[in-house]
Amino acid sequence: KQEEVRVKIAANGVCRSDAHHLDGDSCDVNLKYPLILGHEASGIVESVGPGVTSVVPGDHVILLYCPQCLPGKECSRCGGTKTNSCEKDNFNTTSLMRDGTSRFRHNGQTVYHYCGISTFSEYTVAREAQVAKINKEAPLDLVCLIGCCLGQGFGGAQHMAGVTEGSSCAIWGLGAIG
Template identity: 50%
Template sequence: MSTAGKVIKCKAAVLWELKKPLSIEEVEVAPPKAHEVRIKMVATGICRSDDHVIAGTITMPFPLILGHEAAGIVESIGEGVTTVKPGDKVIPLFQAQCGKCRTCKHPKSNSCLKSDIISYKGTLLDGTSRFTCKGKTIYHFLGTSTFSQYTVVDEISVAKIDPSAPLEKVCLMGCGFPTGYGSAVKVAKVTKGSTCAVFGLGGVGLSAVIGCKAAGAARIIGVDINKDKFAKAKELGATECISPQDYDKPIHEVLQDMTDGGVDFSFEVIGRLDTMVSSLLCCQKAYGVSVIVGVPPDSQSLSMNPMMLLTGRTWKGAIFGVYVPF
């Protein structure tokens, strides 16, 4: 029996309160409105950004359904949807792309002005939610909310993919892999024969390592306090790995000593203010490029000496590796 146009009851992981465990609940998922798409989720990853919300370092309205790195199959569409149809394999996009605003039209940007990553309002574009549970409205996360068996997204937040794509693998294309890989090849523009440092060797950091290797970097230094990650990092392209806990001086000084004054490119893929500064300082002071990839805590700011940049370093940031997923 078709579920199009009907409310679907399904399971979802709901975050009711800050710093509390996710709770598996039965939720109601309303049909998509005009220019919206309802998706049956098949696979979803867990990203550090989801954990940031649980911990409170990213501020969102509660209760909500997290998740933004996933793949699924279109169950039904709302009026006016033209880019996908029921049965299509798709990836929900936490970085919406309207294609019409000033930033969408800029060749160097992918930060759509309609994306919820800017406002964190917790709704779809019309300002409302499609989720309810126990009589309460449940908010969306970044317009995706993939920790649910079914979700509704705006049409500008969904990308059709190849029908032969294995959803349990391509779900990583929804965030982790393009974010890390694109930071190396599209944002930093790593050059052949260069030296790189990657702070944080989780899924996104490893993707940055892969990007550095693909770009031809001669030396890729992984930095992490968890040495269990070193073997995988080296398998994927890191030439060496170090832990800040093994040294009596700041890690940026260690990297400067290891590389005759600093690396050519560095990537902070953790989301900590102290490692962002370390990542910048480990760059060669005259021409090094440092990219912020990890999401920084809300309501915190850095105090820095402008001389860190005046000598010639470049400090950059990007979301989703500046990829435009259409």
């Protein structure tokens, strides 16, 4: 559909957020079930809908739970050096795509989206703002973590702690976020 991208998933990370949902510990009251979890993935673009300009079939991509700035959708962060997280294209918490429908069905029943990308699947459909083209030489089994971890770890350090170029800092913790 308009401004959507179909991606064949190549690799996934498993985030604690996914485990919270599996354990029944999620406090996200907006989610509908059944749903397809997953929000750390890389893949290969299979097809694109009308209006998609940043990727073409065959491109390697990282899926992003938090939409990025795209040309023509200007916000105060566009072209900045601190983030590419678009303030006009919000994080999807509705379990549905923008048109109010799901791209997934099983035996005629709607299966809902998670973070707008639902990466624990062989294929997924995401908005163009939620896929980032990467170099085809990048190892898909490693870069799959970037879509969540970079935004959480680096974004948190930069925006919450005020870490900037030249800062000295230490990171405690395990896992990709730190």
